Amino acid sequence: MDRYAVFGNPIGHSKSPFIHQQFALQTAEPISYEAILAPVEGFADSWQHFINAGGKGANVTMPFKEQAFALAQVRSEGALQAGAVNTLYFNDAGQIVGDNTDGVGLLHDLQRLGVVLAEAKVLIIGAGGATRGIVGPLLKAGVGQIVIANRTQAKAEAIAANFNAKVSAAALTDIPMLPYQFVINATSSGLTGQRPEFDSVHLAHCQLAYDMLYGASPTAFLIWCQQQGVQNTADGLGMLVGQAAAAFALFRGKQPDLAPVLAQLKAQLAL
Incomplete structure (x- = not known):
């Protein structure tokens, strides 16, 4: 089973593990996905430890997006424009690729709206x-x-x-x-x-x-x-799911269905 994670500090509030687990169930992809609390000045070491233990890729949230940008060996156009990376994975050459799916996530949500x-x-x-x-x-x-x-x-x-x-x-x-x-x-x-x-x-x-x-x-x-x-007003929950879906597609090559996961998250928040 391939391992993925989200790195942040703080990270306990993250919805990413739930979202990616739902995407994995949808697409029948055998992955695990966890939240990792990294030291504020120790993201690179935490990433390397995760990779050494079999990690295949990760999402990155505050305050590590700029450190992830510096860590990446190949950067997408979106990452270069943003000067920040929220998705790390490996290409066929074994290089660390950094991407930024935040903008894609926003566009997904605006399209939905x-x-x-x-x-x-x-x-x-x-x-x-x-x-x-x-x-x-x-x-x-x-x-x-x-x-x-x-x-x-x-x-x-x-x-x-x-x-x-x-x-x-x-x-x-x-x-x-x-x-x-x-x-x-x-x-x-x-x-x-x-x-x-x-x-x-x-x-x-x-x-x-x-x-x-x-x-x-x-x-x-x-x-x-x-x-x-x-x-008309909207919050960023749909953007969160959209950026996660774009990251999942980079990880696994499959585009998940956003709608049911967004509905589940809204129901959880309403409790």
Whole structure:
């Protein structure tokens, strides 16, 4: 039985073992999948120990995505654009391949939600690793314009500089007045019950407000968007399942069905 894992710190909350076990049952793939708590400064050693014990590949969550990027010997286009890796596996030559499936996961979920991205204007709040992982895939999906807004504008500018003129940066207090169809919260503000502070005028044309975090109840950002009249909101649970499915396909060469696993996770959160 081939071994896979997810590395993080903390990691006890991770849904990845459940998700991949469900994918394995669907596809009749004989794998095991576990959560591994790695020391903050010891990811590379933990990875090597896992591989020495027969590990075939892994997912990587915070705070190890940049360390995984450095560890990879071959990097996908998505990983290079993001400067971060959330999936590690081996190619036929035995090299460590690093990929980033976060953006693919987001697109899977937006497709599930019936979102039309062609020529859309997108506002992304936050300029961390989560944002770096989704800008490239959104451009590939055909969006017309992306504005990255962040409390520290320089961080947003550093991300925008990696892409074409469709991507620009702004401070949270100086967001360009555009008819944004989609607003994505890529900050971790919801972890503390907060929301990013920006003017509600930018929600006037919003067709979908999306928070990359998820939980048993809506985040403060999504509640605020609903209060401002946004009709459609969604959290990042579907993105989580989507990025896991893309990783599973890299591991095993089979594309699992996302819908039943997403339904099971929603039911678990509702308990």
